[in-house]
Amino acid sequence: MGAEHTSVPRWGTERPAPDPSARALLLVGFGARGCAITTAWAADVPAGRAVEVLAADDADEAVLAVLTARIAGARVGWRLMLAGPEADVLAARAVALRAGVLDAEIRCAVTSTERKRVYCPHCRTTTATTAPVAGETPCDGCGRRLHVYAHVSRRAGAYLGFMADAEEVA
Amino acid sequence: MTATLPARTAARTGVLVLAVAAVADDVPGIRTLTLRRSEGGPLPAYPAGSHLVMDCGDRRNAYSLTGDGSPAEEYRVSVLLCPDGDGGSAFVHRLAVGDVVTASRPRSAFAPVSTARHHLLVAGGIGITPMLSHARAAVRWKRSFELLYGHRPGAGAHLDELRDLCGDRLAAYGSTPEMLAAVRAALADRPLGTHVYVCGPAPLIAFVEETAAELGWPAERVHAERFSAADLDPGEPFTARLARSGTRVPVPSGTSLLSALEEAGVAVPNLCRQGVCGECRVPVRSGRPLHRDLYLSEAERAAGDAVMCCVSRSVDDELELDL
Ligand code: FES
Numbered sequence: 001m002g003a004e005h006t007s008v009p010r011w012g013t014e015r016p017a018p019d020p021s022a023r024a025l026l027l028v029g030f031g032a033r034g035c036a037i038t039t040a041w042a043a044d045v046p047a048g049r050a051v052e053v054l055a056a057d058d059a060d061e062a063v064l065a066v067l068t069a070r071i072a073g074a075r076v077g078w079r080l081m082l083a084g085p086e087a088d089v090l091a092a093r094a095v096a097l098r099a100g101v102l103d104a105e106i107r108c109a110v111t112s113t114e115r116k117r118v119y120c121p122h123c124r125t126t127t128a129t130t131a132p133v134a135g136e137t138p139c140d141g142c143g144r145r146l147h148v149y150a151h152v153s154r155r156a157g158a159y160l161g162f163m164a165d166a167e168e169v170a
Numbered sequence: 171m172t173a174t175l176p177a178r179t180a181a182r183t184g185v186l187v188l189a190v191a192a193v194a195d196d197v198p199g200i201r202t203l204t205l206r207r208s209e210g211g212p213l214p215a216y217p218a219g220s221h222l223v224m225d226c227g228d229r230r231n232a233y234s235l236t237g238d239g240s241p242a243e244e245y246r247v248s249v250l251l252c253p254d255g256d257g258g259s260a261f262v263h264r265l266a267v268g269d270v271v272t273a274s275r276p277r278s279a280f281a282p283v284s285t286a287r288h289h290l291l292v293a294g295g296i297g298i299t300p301m302l303s304h305a306r307a308a309v310r311w312k313r314s315f316e317l318l319y320g321h322r323p324g325a326g327a328h329l330d331e332l333r334d335l336c337g338d339r340l341a342a343y344g345s346t347p348e349m350l351a352a353v354r355a356a357l358a359d360r361p362l363g364t365h366v367y368v369c370g371p372a373p374l375i376a377f378v379e380e381t382a383a384e385l386g387w388p389a390e391r392v393h394a395e396r397f398s399a400a401d402l403d404p405g406e407p408f409t410a411r412l413a414r415s416g417t418r419v420p421v422p423s424g425t426s427l428l429s430a431l432e433e434a435g436v437a438v439p440n441l442c443r444q445g446v447c448g449e450c451r452v453p454v455r456s457g458r459p460l461h462r463d464l465y466l467s468e469a470e471r472a473a474g475d476a477v478m479c480c481v482s483r484s485v486d487d488e489l490e491l492d493l
Contacts, residue, residue: 077386
């Protein structure tokens, strides 16, 4: 398995295509632009493959629960494709990776990166923000000012936050 | 024994001196050795699927350990006598109780994936030996597994103990078409999270790899252990450039990179000289290695920053080594 933390994902400018070796696919689109991509993907999947398309506003608990259930029932040969804002794609990908899906079985297309989820290591709350990398955001859980660190945890699907004024406190 | 070359001394520090404690020939042509430390005491634990590199007269051969890998005072290996083989198996078949052999510490290049949801084990012939280790470890650690075992009728090594160990998780086939049909059916319908492991003759390995790919298995879920580096062609000539000294070492067709380095006076630790033990790894600075070993993982191959110089060569005309 890869490192627990990798740096900020660099999403390719080319949109990935469905893996031709897939026997079954789940396509999940977040938001209108994400769903437009999953529609295009569905049309590109070769005939004879089982395809399910899910459309969602964002990666909320209900969508992630459906994803978890589909993974539990999937057989080897199954692929997951995610399209939408980075925050939603990362959250869904993290659920899949934690359930044992491999990177080789997931393809992503990101439509925007301004929304982020930032994980607070002090209180373990994940906060939604539009702050840029190296910017600051208050933690929803403990109120600390978090510095948005240029590190994304694959398995948490979130940016790492650090107390912005850590040095002053220490 | 051949004289130990100075280049090998460093690599030999982990050597085990083992006495043959028992010899069993339960199936014609297959000998099981029980090995203990000459001076007694516990032997190193190992991940399932590990092998020993044993000194066999003037050769070094890799043999799979068949235990579950937890600390024990005994190792067991089973060796098929190959009348036209390379002599290593004949050496093993001449051993008697009390004889002393030397071997590397266990090496792991075929371990179970800890995150797997299910382990599909596929063995052909004497390829059962690492799978016996996997099955034992799976039983011990209560992992989900099944074993498909193709063997010659009447010549199934370890068949009785496998039946006791695995119960209905074992399916044994005395016919190749039935075995291949069973493998295909399994690859067509296993839960996501399954990893497949295969050891056996080259055609069985090729069948598993090709069928798995056709059925959508990513390579990361498919693990193969070959008996030895597949019969390798002599390869294209290339030049090894030693980055630290600036020396250029030509590697002609038919000469291994390891031999060429040794002839040029560069000492590289090595053991098996057939791409299985992992000892002769050399860092690569530039140029694309042509990997032909059985040791490096997919990820290590893709990284391209190291090469097993006993069998691997170069895609490019020049390979720059960090030596
Ligand atoms: S000497 Fe064993 S892999 Fe090269």
